[in-house]
Amino acid sequence: MAWDFSTEPEFEAQLEWMRGFVREEIVPLETLDLDRETYARITAPLKEQVKERGLWAAHLPPELGGGGFGQVRLGLMHEILGQCRYAPGIFGNQAPDSGNAELLAIGGSPEQKERWMHPLLRGELRSCFSMTEPGAGADPTLLSTRAVLDGDDYVINGHKWFSSNASHADFLIVMAVTDPDVSAYQGSSMIVVPVETPGVQIVRDIPVMDHPAVGGDLYGGHAEIIYTDVRVPKENLVGNPGDGFRLAQQRLGPGRIHHAMRWLGQSKRAFDMLCERAVSRYTHGSVLAEKQMVQDWVATSAAEMQAARLMTLHAAWTMDQVGASNARVEIAMIKYWGAKVLHDVIDRAIQVHGSLGFSGDLPLEGMYRAARAARIYDGPDEVHKSTVARRILRGYTPTEVPTEHVPTRAEAARKKFAQYLEEATANL
Numbered sequence: 470m471a472w473d474f475s476t477e478p479e480f481e482a483q484l485e486w487m488r489g490f491v492r493e494e495i496v497p498l499e500t501l502d503l504d505r506e507t508y509a510r511i512t513a514p515l516k517e518q519v520k521e522r523g524l525w526a527a528h529l530p531p532e533l534g535g536g537g538f539g540q541v542r543l544g545l546m547h548e549i550l551g552q553c554r555y556a557p558g559i560f561g562n563q564a565p566d567s568g569n570a571e572l573l574a575i576g577g578s579p580e581q582k583e584r585w586m587h588p589l590l591r592g593e594l595r596s597c598f599s600m601t602e603p604g605a606g607a608d609p610t611l612l613s614t615r616a617v618l619d620g621d622d623y624v625i626n627g628h629k630w631f632s633s634n635a636s637h638a639d640f641l642i643v644m645a646v647t648d649p650d651v652s653a654y655q656g657s658s659m660i661v662v663p664v665e666t667p668g669v670q671i672v673r674d675i676p677v678m679d680h681p682a683v684g685g686d687l688y689g690g691h692a693e694i695i696y697t698d699v700r701v702p703k704e705n706l707v708g709n710p711g712d713g714f715r716l717a718q719q720r721l722g723p724g725r726i727h728h729a730m731r732w733l734g735q736s737k738r739a740f741d742m743l744c745e746r747a748v749s750r751y752t753h754g755s756v757l758a759e760k761q762m763v764q765d766w767v768a769t770s771a772a773e774m775q776a777a778r779l780m781t782l783h784a785a786w787t788m789d790q791v792g793a794s795n796a797r798v799e800i801a802m803i804k805y806w807g808a809k810v811l812h813d814v815i816d817r818a819i820q821v822h823g824s825l826g827f828s829g830d831l832p833l834e835g836m837y838r839a840a841r842a843a844r845i846y847d848g849p850d851e852v853h854k855s856t857v858a859r860r861i862l863r864g865y866t867p868t869e870v871p872t873e874h875v876p877t878r879a880e881a882a883r884k885k886f887a888q889y890l891e892e893a894t895a896n897l
Contacts, residue, residue: 474782476542483524490518493623496553499832515559516592526561526590528723530576540723540785548778552736554839561590564724565598565633569642572659572720576630576708585640585661586858597638597664599694600717601631607852609717614696616645616660618703623647623660625668625699631846634689636674638664643696644713655690658714661705668699680838719793725800725847726788729781729807732843735836736774736814742833743767743818750821757821763894777803777810801857805850808843815840 476484494515503511519525527546538546550556557563566589573586588594605611635641641662648656662669668670674690687862708716709778744767747758757763784799793800815837819826826833844850870877883890 472783472786474541474786476545480538483522484545484549486522486717487524487546490515491549491552491556495556495559498555510897512555512559513687516561519560524560526567526570526724528562528567528727529570529590540726540788541782543723544726544781544785547730548734548737549728551731552738557731561592562727566596567594567727568720569598569722571723572642572707572716575719575779576659576712576716578704580704581661581707594639595634595637595689597632597635597641597692598720599629599632599635599662600644601628602629606631607849609657609714609792612644612646612653612657614643614645615649616643616647616658618647619700622700623703623706625660625662625696625701627696628694629696630693631674631691632694633691635664635671635692635694637689640664641669641694643705644717647710647713651711654714655711658705658710659713659716660701661695661707662699662701665700668697670695670697677705679835680839718820721847723788723793725804726781726785728843728847729777729784729803732807732811732840733774733781735840736770736777736811739815739818739833739836740770740774742831743814743821746818746821763821766821767800770814770817773810774814778809780806798857798860801853804847805844808840808850811840811843812837 497509498511498752516525526545527538528543546560547557547562550560550562555568561567570589571587573581573589579677584713585594585596589596600609600612602612602614604613612627614625616623616625616628625643627643632641639663644657644661644663646653646656647658650656664671668831672693672695674692677691680690741754744758747763747767748756750757758767780799781803784796784803787796815833819833819837822831822833825831828834
């Protein structure tokens with residue numbers, strides 16, 4: 470099957486509009502110190518423009534209020550949105566809301582979609598995905614949060630952290646063990662919990678590298694939450710009991726595609742700064758662009774970014790063709806490869822700017838701190854590498870003698886072509 474990443478001229482026109490819109494209307498917001506109310510007033514008309522263009526919440530099918538664009542076109546959109554951390558929210562597909570909307574679209578009941586998903590898509594509600602625990606990060610089979618059915622309610626007890634956007638959310642989607650007596654992969658479920666439910670204690674927003682002092686006032690932080698006898702109706706269960714891992718994979722697969730494409734947008738922005746500095750800065754008898762070391766940084770960065778882009782588009786295309794569950798290797802590879810490319814390109818851009826790049830007078834230092842998280846969230850690189858290696862190695866069988874062992878191959882070849890070899894000898 471031939472790969473095809475092409476899009477229609479009409480969609481390319483939309484992408485071109487997005488490039489200008491993000492550059493001229495959204496990126497300048499980075500330089501302002503805005504509170505939430507002022508930010509909301511500024512961005513409200515921008516969101517209306519996005520909706521008028523038919524680009525709002527593009528990650529969902531049209532019948533659910535989205536664009537139904539598929540993963541390739543979504544990836545190309547996110548490559549543009551990734552240039553600025555505010556852009557996804559202005560386009561109605563910021564994490565974790567976009568993933569939660571997809572999750573509810575897949576597994577939610579009609580009532581859940583009406584109460585939670587549609588307001589989420591309209592931007593009237595915010596949400597949180599609450600899965601990670603202090604003792605269960607890279608291995609979610611170790612989840613200890615429990616949800617016990619008591620009459621017509623689930624009662625939830627547990628301790629979560631790095632629950633993205635919890636301090637701004639109207640509702641939480643909590644992953645908890647509902648049946649501890651079966652395999653961990655069949656015993657966990659997802660439950661919608663309104664944030665004001667008694668027993669939900671949002672302890673704090675955990676300081677992290679890209680906002681160490683506060684939790685991220687405009688774009689949400691990573692909260693620590695204690696659930697103590699939290700009681701919600703059993704109708705808040707998403708899908709069926711035990712669907713937690715299945716739903717999580719369906720949620721996280723597209724999210725990783727979008728992350729990787731947003732990283733390319735950040736990488737390209739850093740790359741442009743690197744190149745601009747290279748042709749502008751004069752030192753030791755020539756501009757930096759004439760130094761072989763800097764030329765190596767430019768060439769290597771360009772090749773790595775192109776490889777990451779093609780890998781990500783191929784993963785997106787594969788998802789469009791055969792679904793996320795059949796594209797696990799492709800998705801895992803872009804996760805760890807894209808994270809490395811993002812870090813390395815930003816690092817080179819900082820280096821070529823010297824002390825200026827290290828300072829807050831350029832966005833590079835903030836981009837660098839945010840980029841470090843890419844190797845951890847949605848599963849650390851090592852987990853994804855292990856997934857790729859295991860799946861690749863399944864295609865190989867052990868053998869006592871290597872398949873390419875030359876003496877063994879030569880003996881087999883002599884037997885295969887014996888008639889011709891005898892004729893050749895007889896003619897001597």
